[in-house]
Amino acid sequence: MSEFWTYGPSDFLLFSPRVYYRQFELHNQALWPAQIIALGLGVTLFFLVLRPSPVRSRVVAAILGLLWVWVGWIFVWQRYTTINWVAAYAVPLFMMQGALLLAAAATRNGLDIEKEWTFIRGFALALLLFTLFFYPLLAPLWGRSWQAAEIFGIAPDPTALATLAVVALSRSRIRWPLMIVSALWCAITGATLWAMAAPDFWVAPICALVALTVRWTARRPTPRRYRHRNVPHCDV
Amino acid sequence: MTIDRRSILQGCLATAAAALAPVNVVAQSPQLITRPIPSTGERLPVVGLGSWITFNVGDDSVLLDECAAVMAAFFEAGGRMIDSSPMYGSSQPTIGYGLRKLGFPQALFSAEKVWVSNPSKGPVQIEQSRSYWGVPRFDLMQVHNLISWQEHLETLFAMKAEENVRYIGITTSHGRRHNEFEKILVGQPIDFVQVTYNVLDRGVEKRILPLARERGIAVIVNRPFQRGHLIKRVERYPLPEWAAETGAGNWAQFLLKFIVSNPAVTCAIPATTRVDHVRENMAAAMGIIPDEALRRRMAAYVQQL
Numbered sequence: 006m007s008e009f010w011t012y013g014p015s016d017f018l019l020f021s022p023r024v025y026y027r028q029f030e031l032h033n034q035a036l037w038p039a040q041i042i043a044l045g046l047g048v049t050l051f052f053l054v055l056r057p058s059p060v061r062s063r064v065v066a067a068i069l070g071l072l073w074v075w076v077g078w079i080f081v082w083q084r085y086t087t088i089n090w091v092a093a094y095a096v097p098l099f100m101m102q103g104a105l106l107l108a109a110a111a112t113r114n115g116l117d118i119e120k121e122w123t124f125i126r127g128f129a130l131a132l133l134l135f136t137l138f139f140y141p142l143l144a145p146l147w148g149r150s151w152q153a154a155e156i157f158g159i160a161p162d163p164t165a166l167a168t169l170a171v172v173a174l175s176r177s178r179i180r181w182p183l184m185i186v187s188a189l190w191c192a193i194t195g196a197t198l199w200a201m202a203a204p205d206f207w208v209a210p211i212c213a214l215v216a217l218t219v220r221w222t223a224r225r226p227t228p229r230r231y232r233h234r235n236v237p238h239c240d241v
Numbered sequence: 242m243t244i245d246r247r248s249i250l251q252g253c254l255a256t257a258a259a260a261l262a263p264v265n266v267v268a269q270s271p272q273l274i275t276r277p278i279p280s281t282g283e284r285l286p287v288v289g290l291g292s293w294i295t296f297n298v299g300d301d302s303v304l305l306d307e308c309a310a311v312m313a314a315f316f317e318a319g320g321r322m323i324d325s326s327p328m329y330g331s332s333q334p335t336i337g338y339g340l341r342k343l344g345f346p347q348a349l350f351s352a353e354k355v356w357v358s359n360p361s362k363g364p365v366q367i368e369q370s371r372s373y374w375g376v377p378r379f380d381l382m383q384v385h386n387l388i389s390w391q392e393h394l395e396t397l398f399a400m401k402a403e404e405n406v407r408y409i410g411i412t413t414s415h416g417r418r419h420n421e422f423e424k425i426l427v428g429q430p431i432d433f434v435q436v437t438y439n440v441l442d443r444g445v446e447k448r449i450l451p452l453a454r455e456r457g458i459a460v461i462v463n464r465p466f467q468r469g470h471l472i473k474r475v476e477r478y479p480l481p482e483w484a485a486e487t488g489a490g491n492w493a494q495f496l497l498k499f500i501v502s503n504p505a506v507t508c509a510i511p512a513t514t515r516v517d518h519v520r521e522n523m524a525a526a527m528g529i530i531p532d533e534a535l536r537r538r539m540a541a542y543v544q545q546l
Contacts, residue, residue, distance in 0.1 A: 015468070016415070018294070019294065019297050019328075019329065019330045020294060020297045020298075020330060021294055021295070021297075021514070023304075023514075024297065024298050024299065024301065024304060027301055027303075027304065028299070028301075031301060084299070087299035087300055087330075087331055088297050088298070088299040088330050088331060089330065090330060
């Protein structure tokens with residue numbers, strides 16, 4: 006297997022940039038006007054996260070879970086695998102992420118999103134807004150057709166980034182698995198774009214890296230059920 | 242001017258010949274340089290058509306039609322060999338789409354690969370590939386990148402004995418596993434080998450190409466333009482003033498002429514998505530074939546760029 010190390014990322018690239026971006030054009034054409042509904046769900050997600058409650062945390066998990074299953078099926082499996090057979094191996098990742106989020110939605114506190122206004126809360130909400138409204142503009146900004154815009158709930162990259170933003174605010178134990186799967190997809194997409202020499206290859210991986218770093222370095226959120234025990238005390 | 246029976250007959254024959262001319266040109270293309278497959282003597286034009294990346298277009302109807310147009314231009318220019326693999330995404334269905342659209346040109350020389358690590362799945366994969374292409378059988382079936390080559394070659398020898406494939410071969414790329422490759426060349430009765438060879442990647446010149454020539458094995462050359470990187474690298478510079486001596490009118494032809502002028506090479510398989518490029522590539526299979534001194538000059542020029 007020594008020759009494995011002689012391969013570069015471009016050796017694993019099976020398609021041209023034109024074919025890749027036309028996937029999004031055709032996908033957007035095929036699903037129109039689902040983009041409006043998807044963006045509506047994204048805005049709903051933003052307000053639910055802005056004023057969280059146990060019920061709202063469950064709704065947030067349910068929306069994200071359904072969207073991971075939907076995007077994994079309708080884009081990754083039905084469209085992307087037609088040009089990239091390797092993408093078939095990512096489909097279980099999307100289904101697992103969706104199942105995990107739907108399982109969280111079935112629990113009493115859902116994703117258990119924290120209420121306190123902290124730095125990470127501001128960062129997460131900003132990342133969510135960026136993903137919903139700026140990410141689709143990357144295509145025309147980099148000279149591609151606006152029809153190839155990648156939209157939350159329709160395309161995988163903004164769906165993964167929005168999930169990272171929301172889950173960064175979660176106090177649930179499944180926070181890290183959810184963040185890692187989302188970040189893993191951002192790394193895969195970054196490697197694909199890098200192999201294609203796309204100028205914006207860094208956007209999703211850097212956003213994911215910053216989200217993970219911010220979450221990791223932020224004060225550890227207190228699980229709801231232990232909060233009452235955190236009363237300062239002293240032994241005398 | 243007198244009109245007699247002979248002149249009327251000659252006129253009728255000339256008219257009929259003119260009507261048939263495009264078919265004859267497509268079928269024979271006398272200007273194209275061809276090389277024989279050593280095991281049978283069947284001749285192939287020295288430039289074929291690859292499908293890596295370029296024909297992997299999914300179910301995009303616009304791009305499928307563009308690929309079919311490339312295939313049409315290829316056959317119009319007298320091309321024969323089209324090469325693909327199950328590894329190349331949707332390239333096989335794309336070729337099948339093009340062939341159906343063009344009415345399965347008789348000139349086609351279909352070159353495919355078996356690419357599965359479990360040898361027992363080889364026959365199923367070959368049948369799936371055949372179904373994608375829509376051909377009754379493949380002309381050439383190769384073991385892709387030497388994956389499970391012992392077992393796959395047994396399958397292919399059996400297929401050849403039953404006349405379910407005409408030729409068999411092995412492939413590698415990027416200069417990998419050449420030692421093992423050489424052993425197969427020496428020890429197995431194969432018809433073809435496929436290797437990476439271009440003006441910068443010349444590792445096969447030392448052992449593989451001389452061995453193939455000595456053993457009477459046809460050679461297909463992949464990555465003639467290093468997947469486009471070589472063209473991008475050289476096209477910033479002008480062709481040398483003496484380029485006309487090579488018969489090349491542009492860089493693609495210059496690079497292809499270098500490859501096909503090696504007497505061991507049977508066919509180079511550049512891939513493209515553009516009709517004008519496929520015509521340029523096919524034009525490299527016409528006219529002058531550089532001699533050894535000119536080949537050395539060509540290599541030296543590109544290396545110093």
